Amino acid sequence: MTRTVYVNGAFVPENEAKVSIFDRGFLFADGVYEVTSVLDGKLIDFDGHAKRLERSLSELDMPQPMPTDELLSVHRELLARNDLSEGMIYLQVTRGSDGDRDFVFPDPDTTKPSVVLFTQAKPIAQSAAAETGIRVISIEDIRWGRRDIKTVQLLYPSMGKMLAKKAGADDAWMIEDGFVTEGTSNNAYIVKDGKIITRHLGNEILHGITRAAVLRFAREAQMTVEERSFSLDEAMNADEAFITSASTFVMPVVEIDGRTVGNGAPGPVAKRLREIYLEESRNSAI
Numbered sequence: 001m002t003r004t005v006y007v008n009g010a011f012v013p014e015n016e017a018k019v020s021i022f023d024r025g026f027l028f029a030d031g032v033y034e035v036t037s038v039l040d041g042k043l044i045d046f047d048g049h050a051k052r053l054e055r056s057l058s059e060l061d062m063p064q065p066m067p068t069d070e071l072l073s074v075h076r077e078l079l080a081r082n083d084l085s086e087g088m089i090y091l092q093v094t095r096g097s098d099g100d101r102d103f104v105f106p107d108p109d110t111t112k113p114s115v116v117l118f119t120q121a122k123p124i125a126q127s128a129a130a131e132t133g134i135r136v137i138s139i140e141d142i143r144w145g146r147r148d149i150k151t152v153q154l155l156y157p158s159m160g161k162m163l164a165k166k167a168g169a170d171d172a173w174m175i176e177d178g179f180v181t182e183g184t185s186n187n188a189y190i191v192k193d194g195k196i197i198t199r200h201l202g203n204e205i206l207h208g209i210t211r212a213a214v215l216r217f218a219r220e221a222q223m224t225v226e227e228r229s230f231s232l233d234e235a236m237n238a239d240e241a242f243i244t245s246a247s248t249f250v251m252p253v254v255e256i257d258g259r260t261v262g263n264g265a266p267g268p269v270a271k272r273l274r275e276i277y278l279e280e281s282r283n284s285a286i
């Protein structure tokens with residue numbers, strides 16, 4: 001099926017969508033993105049994603065391409081036109097193109113941002129991986145220092161996934177100064193003696209929208225949450241481990257660098273949080 005995508009104000013068939021070769025997203029990775037999950041034809045945590053987009057843009061001195069209510073309308077129109085009931089909507093905003101290549105930012109009054117959205121149909125609530133858990137390897141975190149901005153510079157995370165694949169694993173956790181920062185495209189957690197431990201917010205990690213929701217639900221369910229750095233060693237000796245992201249929700253991790261975490265099966269905390277997250281998200285989807 002040919003998707004209908006959104007590009008700079010128009011809904012067009014995917015093979016007719018065009019962006020300039022001078023677009024700064026293409027030449028400089030000068031752009032930001034969001035991925036919003038869709039369940040039952042509705043958007044999960046749209047407000048969270050819209051707010052983070054606003055922040056990413058403002059951190060990079062990029063103008064907001066449209067007001068949030070308009071952005072919501074575009075998301076909904078795209079869902080309707082593609083008859084999407086489950087999967088994701090990918091949104092990318094770049095600094096646009098002034099028709100040449102120059103390191104200096106173009107004048108935002110004359111160069112408008114490029115805005116692209118497309119749907120990805122995929123079963124995400126029912127997941128075989130969530131039943132068995134995933135295996136991760138550790139790799140050095142050599143990304144830039146502003147990982148809190150959700151930029152499209154995803155080469156290293158992409159290389160990390162390839163290293164994991166070559167090692168027969170599913171994903172990679174990144175390590176800086178001995179401490180786990182996050183997964184290639186997700187936030188990382190361990191559970192020890194009933195406590196949920198995940199790295200504190202800062203410039204070193206992306207402030208996951210799923211992370212915020214999961215920690216809120218965990219606290220509401222009287223679980224103890226510690227937002228602090230944890231080492232690779234601590235992770236290997238944890239009772240449980242898991243990751244969160246918009247497309248995987250809560251996903252148990254059962255092996256790190258070939259060492260079994262806990263008893264090697266998804267743990268009760270991760271399972272419970274996945275259930276709560278899915279239920280609450282379906283209820284509050286818009």
Ligand code: PMP
Pocket residue numbers: 035182183184185186187205206207208209210211244245246247
């Ligand atoms: N960290 C990184 C590096 C990511 O790329 C992502 C997902 N894009 C996340 C964390 C999770 O963020 P979210 O829960 O908002 O999907």
